[in-house]
Amino acid sequence: MNRPCVKIFVFLILILVFGAISYSVRDFLIGGYDGADFHVISIEYIKNTGAAFSLFQQHTGFLILISVIILIGVLSFILGMINKIKYPDLILYAFMLAGVFCNLFERILDGFVTDYIRLNFVTFPIFNLSDVFINVGAFLVICNILFHNEHKKSN
Secondary structure (H helix, E strand, C coil): CCCCCHHHHHHHHHHHHHHHHHHHHHHHHHHHHHEEEEEEEEEEEECCCHHHHHHCCCCCHHHHHHHHHHHHHHHHHHHHCCCCCCCCCCCCCHHHHHHHHHHHHHHHHHHEEEEEEEEECCCCCCCCHHHHHHCCCCCCHHHHHHHHHHHHHHC
């Protein structure tokens, strides 16, 4: 089944599911576990007005613009290549875009992104599940591209 409309529908449903998971986890953890220490991680509610590592704090408009440009660019790529994109790749793109969309949505509505996961075993900034979606999705897309290109060269 390689129909573009079905793929687009699946893609949008995946973004909604991953987004709902991200928001649900945020609300659950902040509502019930703010300040909790689980040895390896802690839950700590932080309002992040910046981007990664709190860069560009107080530049919410700029961060919104960059997020919208990324969303439009990736969505344009996906829609332009929808016939060639396989379902596993579509899942990775949805994973990544759900994170971007959730952070963007939160930044537009609240003026900040809620970060709440602190790693206790390493010095690292507090982050949220949407950040995990973005980074894991991007990492897997890059690995997939590298593996796929290497596979083509060997044939």
